[in-house]
Amino acid sequence: MPHEVRAVVAHGKGEPVSVETIVVPDPGPGEAVVRVQACGVCHTDLHYREGGITDEFPFLLGHEAAGIVEAVGDGVTQVAPGDYVVLNWRAVCGQCRACAKGKPWYCFATHNAAQKMTLASGRELSPALGIGAFAEKTLVHAGQCTKVNPAARPQAAGLLGCGVMAGLGAAINTGGIGRGESIAVIGCGGVGDAAIAGAALAGASTIIAVDVDPTKLEWATGFGATHTVNAGETDPVAAIRELTGGHGADVVVDAVGRPETFTQAFYARDLAGTAVLVGVPTPEMTVQLPLIELFGRGGATKSSWYGDCLPARDFPALIELYLQGRLPLDRFVSEEIGLDAVEEAFHRMERGEVLRSVVVL
Numbered sequence: 001m002p003h004e005v006r007a008v009v010a011h012g013k014g015e016p017v018s019v020e021t022i023v024v025p026d027p028g029p030g031e032a033v034v035r036v037q038a039c040g041v042c043h044t045d046l047h048y049r050e051g052g053i054t055d056e057f058p059f060l061l062g063h064e065a066a067g068i069v070e071a072v073g074d075g076v077t078q079v080a081p082g083d084y085v086v087l088n089w090r091a092v093c094g095q096c097r098a099c100a101k102g103k104p105w106y107c108f109a110t111h112n113a114a115q116k117m118t119l120a121s122g123r124e125l126s127p128a129l130g131i132g133a134f135a136e137k138t139l140v141h142a143g144q145c146t147k148v149n150p151a152a153r154p155q156a157a158g159l160l161g162c163g164v165m166a167g168l169g170a171a172i173n174t175g176g177i178g179r180g181e182s183i184a185v186i187g188c189g190g191v192g193d194a195a196i197a198g199a200a201l202a203g204a205s206t207i208i209a210v211d212v213d214p215t216k217l218e219w220a221t222g223f224g225a226t227h228t229v230n231a232g233e234t235d236p237v238a239a240i241r242e243l244t245g246g247h248g249a250d251v252v253v254d255a256v257g258r259p260e261t262f263t264q265a266f267y268a269r270d271l272a273g274t275a276v277l278v279g280v281p282t283p284e285m286t287v288q289l290p291l292i293e294l295f296g297r298g299g300a301t302k303s304s305w306y307g308d309c310l311p312a313r314d315f316p317a318l319i320e321l322y323l324q325g326r327l328p329l330d331r332f333v334s335e336e337i338g339l340d341a342v343e344e345a346f347h348r349m350e351r352g353e354v355l356r357s358v359v360v361l
């Protein structure tokens, strides 16, 4: 029997989202239906709503979630009804050219549910990042369900499903930040603060938080930033150089994703340092850099898709660190809201009032 549940749908570019009844089919082969317990509001949901990612409206938003597996389809062995899972958008295929090369975190053919969830009218929905978890239940590929320790509360655990993993992985996996090194993080929202928390876990000795909002800088200190720079008042490149012996940081993470912040990240690196772009730009954005600088500064400029994570490797381990008090996931949860408050949460995000609003179901 298909399930009729309440969910948050974006119908058109820039239009306020609405709560509607959607139809979730029974899981087919390889699929699972998950009863969502909590789902964080990520800036990427807003990018979808703004038409910045694709124009395949209507979108079923939400993709940073934890819940309980309710039913599985034929052939599913990795999870069973009753399992507590964090949803992921990297169910690796094991067969594409990235997987074949032994780099499955780049997997180019990740699995999503084959069936479509629909509006009551029958119109097919596009689930954000193949998840769509601002919903009482959602349909995913079973590989998108990563079992974690049920002692972790869903409001915190679900955040690993996107923003926290993306930021933390951008610093550790993509940037390769290590013990005793220096890092600067531009943009201290949920993603940037996770990069800061990751750098602290990895033993970085200088962790510079950069934002234009003093409150965000104060919060960043709580995640382990050793220095803060208000980019609205000071040139962040000069400030980062000054805080790193005049050289620049070993790793600079751009967790905003705009031409000016990426350019700052590029120039705020030490020679042979690494700039990591984890913030998501929009299609019309461009950057221009002198080619001699690209050559002469050496090092690397890298993009970080989902923090180069492997959910099955990283989620259970990070949940254990959380339960041991070494990864402050609760600190990201600014407020708990209902499904009907997602539109307001977007406005609060835009006004910079929250790190994460978390929908609790």
Ligand SMILES: NC(=O)c1ccc[n+]([C@@H]2O[C@H](COP(=O)([O-])OP(=O)(O)OC[C@H]3O[C@@H](n4cnc5c(N)ncnc54)[C@H](O)[C@@H]3O)[C@@H](O)[C@H]2O)c1
Pocket (backbone or CB within 6 Å): 042, 043, 044, 047, 162, 163, 166, 186, 187, 188, 189, 190, 191, 192, 210, 211, 212, 213, 216, 231, 255, 256, 257, 260, 261, 277, 278, 279, 280, 281, 304, 305, 306, 307, 349, 352, 354, 355
């Ligand atoms: N690459 C990935 O896999 C991935 C995953 C999740 C999110 N993201 C992206 O990461 C970005 C950040 O997401 P979020 O949820 O943390 O967003 P957010 O809106 O909570 O945070 C953005 C922060 O950047 C700050 N900021 C804005 N302009 C700035 C500037 N010029 N200089 C310094 N700081 C500035 C804001 O004050 C805010 O604190 C978004 O673009 C999102 O789409 C990427």
Ligand SMILES: [Zn+2]
Pocket (backbone or CB within 6 Å): 092, 093, 094, 095, 096, 097, 098, 099, 100, 104, 106, 107, 108, 109, 110
């Ligand atoms: Zn693959």
Ligand SMILES: [Zn+2]
Pocket (backbone or CB within 6 Å): 042, 043, 044, 045, 063, 064, 162, 163
């Ligand atoms: Zn996200």
